[in-house]
Amino acid sequence: MLSISEKIFVLSLYEKRNGSIQLSKSPFLPYGLAAGGLLEIVFSKVGMINSSKKIVVINPISEIKIIPGDLIKQILFEKEYKKSSFWIEVLGRKRKRIEEDFVTSFLQKNILIMDGQICHFHPDSIGKPTIKFTVKEELRSLILGGAEFDLQNYAVLKILETIHMLDQIFTYDEIKPIHQQVDQILPAQEMDSVDTADLENLKIVMDALNQIVNLQKS
16 A cells, blocks of 8 residues: 555656656655655654644654655654644755655565666556556545545645646646535545544644745745
8 A cells, every 4th residue: 555655656757658757847746745754654643743733753663664764763853843844845855865765665666667777667567557547546536436535545635736736637627626626525424434633633734735835936
């Protein structure tokens, strides 16, 4: 199962006609990947967001792999707790390193293979839906197909919306109404099955990401 950030990264990959993979040039993508990493820390209970809206690691020896790889160590290294906006901005500036972390992870998982200096999707996926197609259909079903609510996929959609990359999933004609539907995706009947603390933490991280994206625009 892919993490929030891994789903965002795989959706950002562009496959050329020769099968080689091109990385996205979106200026906001690394910030979205950093936000996804923070949400993984919180949702997996490796960390939490305290009453001051600062990230606190409470289970540093967890076996859950968070990308960027040393994110947990970086948070622990800081003498004072920092807010999500701090981590999103600091990590987002390290675009090349973040991309290298994800590509390395995808190579280890056989999602990608290296042919010389060129990356391709693993040939086992030829003739059947690629992992990118599968992730894309999961997200489309959440909005358009009435699929059962999934917090992780909801977080992926919220991040993609904030970093202006919903066009990786939806067509040009679908984009405008989709923005409204993303905000309405959580019906009242689903509230009992979702941890309200997770939803509040999601809002905190999304507000921080939105703040950083707006700063980058100005």
